Amino acid sequence: MMEKWEQGRGGRDEFEIDLHRELHNLSADVISKTAFGSSFQEGKQIFNLQEQQMHLFSLSIKSVYIPGFRFLPTNKNRERWRLEKETRDSIQKLIETNSKAQENATNLLSSLMSPYKNEEVILLALHHEWQSKAREEVIQVCGIDGLPVAENLNDLKIVSMIINETLRLYPPAVFMTRETTEEVELGSLNIPAKTQLHVALAAVHHDKEIWGEDANKFNPLRFNESGRHWGSFLPFWLGPRICVGQNLALVEAKIVLALIIQLFSFVVSPTYVHGPMLYITLQPQYGAQILLRRLSY
């Protein structure tokens, strides 16, 4: 990705990119490579099929629910069935040809959650003091041309705090849905069996009683303090269904953010319009345009 940026720069000091698009492509590459290794191209094709399915799913949840409608052979339904069949056939083919992919394929591809958050870079583009602090740390830990590697990732404490603070303010999974299997008492509420509950993660993350009066402000320092309630920060959820990709996501996010900070300084482009939108996960509706400037040390 960085090489592509460098080529696209073509000698200019400053250039604009849509970070949302760039990180989305990077995420597809990394998940496909991690899950499928040598079958990377086929993996990426499945990723693309799922993305088209996601688009159709997001249209259906916004329309009026008519029982049984999903069984009618409308154009959109036929497209959904085609994508579903093509995805299943491709995964099956991969499993048959690549025994290594067998354990991981369905699980990893069931998640299109990008581990990289445009918001991290956008927030750093707005908060220059944190951008500088993070750069100082990356250079101290990795040097001006060294890479973030397994041995030094734990030393990137400020970078971690920035990632956590971004996941707090803009959790990709905005709410979780659960259904009660039996009647339960929740505080003063008596909830019957088979009731759907929506747990609003974003509301918990912005709760002033938990996070204080500056709950809506970007302040990575709050992640320097210990003693927080385990239920107050849950971007990856909790318990038995906690995100299995959590560690991979955090490691990837750290590496990518550290590399961008090490090579470029950045500001928000005048063409950027802030418009977070729920599209299965939280996404920037109009993209994430930033102006990058190559650093020379």
Ligand code: HEM
């Ligand atoms: C910032 C990035 C990510 C966030 C915020 C995130 C968040 C979540 C959340 C909240 C859940 C719980 C969903 C539920 O139970 O309803 C979940 C589940 C899951 N995630 Fe992630 N995820 C991220 C990245 C990833 C990545 C990179 C992968 C795979 C490489 C992944 C794989 C999974 C899988 C397989 C599950 C289902 C686990 C189960 O049901 O047992 N996630 N994720």
